[in-house]
Amino acid sequence: MDLNWTYYNPDTPAERVLLVxxxxxxxxxxxxxxxxxxxxxxxxxxxxxxxxxGLGSVWDDADEPTLDAVADGIARVAAEVRADLGADLPVYFAGLSISGATALHLARDHADEFSGVVVVASAATVGEPARWLERADQVEATGTQQLVEETTKRWFTPMFRAQQPAVVDVIMEGLSVADDHSYAQLCRALAAHDVRDDLPYITLPVVMVAGERDTSTPIANVELVAETVQRGELHVVPEAAHQVTVCRPADVARIIRGLFTRGQTSKVVSESAD
Incomplete structure (x- = not known):
């Protein structure tokens, strides 16, 4: 799978890479x-x-609809970035929702290529397979636009929607213009996503970030990952629903910075309340 990627700050002298x-x-x-x-x-x-x-190409049906395929594509991006920079810099990955689920596949299958992963608003399983398959068929038939109203309510708290409606509109536009077949294939990939049995064997640092008010991702599922992987860490961000990176970016950045700086430490399971 070939994925589109773009630098945010290509001129920084920072000696690490963060794919998101x-x-x-x-x-x-x-x-x-x-x-x-x-x-x-x-x-x-x-x-x-x-x-x-975003600027990504539509789903190539030569790729099976699995998060393993997506993870392979992200690992390829990491290799491309290293080659472009001409340096053997440590590479981290942070993913929101489906990309967070994919981060666990990276931690399992591409541990040698990454120095740590951050899983935001996701877990080792996400929802019910039958519901994802049903949504895939629904979107293929009627498009993503009909998902916007209900999804907005899950992604943002009422207070955030009231205070920052322009931000919400920008985020939801991404959903409304997403390619229908690509979205459906990603739904099918989520239906097959279940790495619970693999968690005890994941040795890469895994930082779990949950929104306190995220109804899409039960906190018990997030805790399971943090407690079962060998080097897990849990942070709960207050007053955030599913779109934690949009609602509480400073908190997410602080947590990621902690991963950069903590080095080789033993497993820590903690809850953030600030």
Whole structure:
């Protein structure tokens, strides 16, 4: 899988790379720019587009609809960035929602290529397979536009929607213009996503970030990952729904910066309340 990618701050002297990926039907630049601005001196931030969103090409049906395929594409981006920079810099990946789920596939299958992953608003399983398959068929038939109203309510708290309607509109536009078939294939990939049995064998640092008011991702599922991987860490961001990177970018940036600086430490499971 060939994925489109773009530097946010190519001229920074930072000696590490952070790849970031969007939610299902999301635009990586829109969802991660405020976090990237906070980390402008800490990492060379690279926005990675999923198929059919942002500047990404539509889903190539030569690729099976699995998150393994997406993870392979992200690993390829990491190799391309290293080759472009001409340096063997440590590379991290942070993903929101479906990209967070994909981060666990990277931690399992591409541990030698990454120094750590950050899973935002996701877990080792996401939702029910039958519901994802049903949504895939629905979107193929009627498009993503009909998902916008209900998704807005899950992605943002009522207070955030009232205070920052323009920000919400920008994020939801990404969903409304997403390629329908690509979105459907990603739904099918989520239906097959289940790495619970693999968690005890993941040795890469895994930082879990949950929104306190995220109804899409049960906190018990997030805790399971943090407690089961060998080097897990959990942070709960207050007053954030599913779009944690949009609603609380400074908190997310602080958590990611902690991953950069903590080094080789033993497993820590903690809850952030600030």
């Amino acid at each position: 990926g969007p939610s299902l039907g999301g635009n990586a630049a829109h969802q991660w720019t405020r976090v990237a601005a906070e980390l402008i001196d800490d990492a060379r931030v690279v926005f990675v587009d999923l198929p059919g969103t």
